[in-house]
Amino acid sequence: MSDEFITDGPFTFTVGGRTYVGHFDGSFLDADGNHIPHEVGVALYEASLQDDPAPVPTGRSAVTGEQVFSVSGTTAVRAPRSSMGESELLERHLQRWVKEFPSILGEDVLIVTEEFDRWTTASGDAAADRLDILALDPDGRLVVAELKRHRAPDGVLVQALNYAAMASRFDLSLLAQAHARFLAKNGEEVSAEEAGQRLRRWAPDVSDETLAPCRIVLVAEDYSPVLTNTCMFLLEAGLDLRLMRVGLHEMPGGTHAMTANQVIPVPQASDFMVRPNNERGRASGGRGNPRTERLVESGVIADGTELTITVPNVGEDRASIEAWLREDPERLRTTWHNDAREPIRWELDGSRWPMRGLIRELITRATGEPPRTGIWGPNWLVAPDGRTVARIDRDLREHDEEGTA
DSSP states (O other), X not given: OOSHHHHSOSEEEEETTEEEEEOTTSOEEETTSOEEOHHHHHHHHHXXXXXSOOOOOTTBOTTTOOBOEEEETTEEEEOOEEOTTTTTOOHHHHHHHHHHOGGGXXXXXXXXXXXXXXXXXXXXXXXXXXXXXXXXXXXXXXXXXXXXXXXXXXXXXXXXXXXXXXXXXXXXXXXXXXXXXXXXXXXXXXXXXXXXXXXXXXXXXXXXXXXXXXXXXXXXXXOOHHHHHHHHHXXXXXXXXXXXXXXXXEOXXXXXXXXXXXXXXXXXXXGGOOOOOOXXXXXTSOOXXXXXXXXXXXXXXXXXXXXXXXXOSSSSOHHHHHHXXXXXXGGGXXXXXXXXXXXXXXXXXXXXXXXXXXXXXXXXXXXXXXXXXXXXXXXXXXXXXXXXHHHHHHHHHHHHHHXXX
16 A cells, blocks of 8 residues: 555545545544544545455444444345444443443452542642543452543553542542442432442452552554554553543444453463363463462362352352252352462362353353353352352461561
8 A cells, every 4th residue: 555645734635426535644534524444544545546445344444344243134244334423322321331231341359430520739728630441340449441442542451540640539439429429320329438338349459559560451442653652662661551442333223333352451361271180180381360379388278179159249149150050069169279270179160260161151051141240259269158259268368467567
């Protein structure tokens, strides 16, 4: 492709009787000013240079190369790419979807609040900033999410860094107050104390110290090379940063399919490899979850300890899950192995799992659907003394802290 669109611009070109605008930074707009995914814009521009333009591959994602198909019977049809702008959808719609499906942020998180704007400067003046989403992960760490319904402007990264800096000043008391206001806004009146208890049930180890540094998550339809390059640099420098890409595709009947994929950091090749199993486990095969590593290194749970699956009071279909587990007693039985990567053996079939992975699997099997909420595996596994693995870990931490006091 010609390089002129990179160095010259803005410029206009026409394909199929429609006019488009290209910019030197690689962004594209249609005649109505709506952003067009980068790859689609490039394909349109290339088509405009040909005497017999080829069809534009609108079913392909600009960043991930993802394709979406609608299937009717045995016939598959590629679903054309759309955009939130073309579909007359706003940023608040994307925000609502993130609230309903927090996994769009890339992992299991609890939404603490939205559109938070209660910032105060050192002089006591209000700061005119509004954070789209503030969430909490199961390890008690804050997640700052900034949402854009179109291609993210390069300046959004500075904006997100500013929010992360401000959110790092939260303590548990302020976080509980913010969560209580969020719940009230959504029709559930609870006290700040109850809101704080909910945060602790979600993240048993949460404390003022675990909240920061915050993780940053950007959610948008597309990202420029400038932004992704900067994010890669910051990621390599140690900043916990993720880019999530959402995409819309036109489906039959006037509906849309939405996809959500992690762009940065990219998965490691090892995540997709299958290895021969080792009878002694894989304790030396790499690092696992920090909490699991702490339990394994301490030996507080003896190798071979039987752990029983129990269903805590969480936002899942508890009745269906419990009924499914009771159908076969082996579904309830697991065995602990001091392996930082896969410490749980499920006695149902002898398979080995990380704690969270096993619970996600059994919920999916029991209900026929993926989990509705974030999963905290250690709360589902109970030792013979009646303590959950989460409680055992908490007791271990408290013991270690007393020993170093």
